Amino acid sequence: MINKVVSGAEEAIKDISDGATIMLGGFGLCGIPENCIDALVKKNVKNLTCISNNAGVDDFGIGLMLKQRQVKKMISSYVGENAEFERQLLSGELEVDLIPQGTLATRCLAAGYGMPAIFTPAGVGTEVAEGKEIRNFDGKDYLLEYAFDADFAIVKAWKGDAAGNLVFRSTSRNFNPVMAMAGKITIAEVEELVAVGELDPDHIHTPGIYVHRIFQGKDYEKRIEQRTVRVKS
């Protein structure tokens, strides 16, 4: 067994430097790597290219990195919850590549599966298709989209072990497993680091081969963006 445990977020991100391309798991604020984001904010690395479905909110998640102007370019599918993001984008301070959500996920998948590109119908006939190769299969047009090439992938899991095996919980799984497969170096922060052998091999979502560094995170806030409830009748 190869031991991949590091002491914490600070050590896990120690070699992420200015200009790096990093993937960050999560959907909205659900399943985001809170500890590593905090460490990146403290380290104040700049000129980052961030691949993440969303851009956090103004005072949480990737929004904290945007506020410090650490992000040069954002590659996302939906950024509607962040006013500072929209301001930086409309003023031209921030470069943004908005891409369909399924394309984003599948470009991660392709990287993790060792495939250079995919064909998808999403975006055909729209501005997303501009400059891209189109192929027709059985009468339908598809866009050629390339696998992502990210220096680091940072994901959040529920449980993990020293071998790097990961188990996700509920819909906080989202982009985390596909990004975990896609980084040249993958960092996983977990709510609970368990002893090797404790996770049932049949229940592991991400095999440890994809994970290079792992640590047990702390003080998870797990902020809820849209708290929606029904009243007991």
Added chain:
Amino acid sequence: MSLSKEEIAKRIAKEIKDGYYVNLGIGIPTLVANYIPEDINVVLQSENGLLGMGPFPFEGEEDADLINAGKQTITTLPGSSIFDSAMSFGMIRAQKVDLTILGAMEVSENGDIANWKIPGKMVKGMGGAMDLVASAKNIIVAMQHVNKAGESKLLSACTLPLTGVKCIKKIVTELAVLNVLPEGGFQLVERAPGVSVEFIQQSTAGRLIIEGEIPEMNFD
């Protein structure tokens, strides 16, 4: 009388059949879940990675790890399953989802849809909408027929950046139910109770096709 958002959702719910897997977009489409008849079995897909979306949780039972694509706290149901984002769009692309219901800013008479961007004003992104409209077998759009200034949003050609081309087959608005014909044109199918064909005509900038008597919507 033009329909309320709830009534638009109620009318759309009539299109859902027993055994359907359905993806509901944000806004009016989310309300459709409230009107699915209890005697049919329908599974709701949430593209952040859930099949079998249940109702909102009771107060105090919210789980930050369990949300829908609108980032709202939700619940699972017996038989629910959870998966990653790539598989979620895999099942959408592979047309395993029977019906997609989503909102729109504009729809054109050839079935193009625009719902993700207003240049210079609003840049939120397309989320999963482009994937959904590019692959869905059956798409129903829930939208307002006219904007607040009274201008039609059913056009001969969209003016906003497109989300997808030639993909919309049915539209339910506060005024009418319309089919988008394969050869182009909005075919008027039903009108909201008390709304005249003339008023719908005035409110539709694209080509409206009216054949015979147009019945009023029935909500039963």
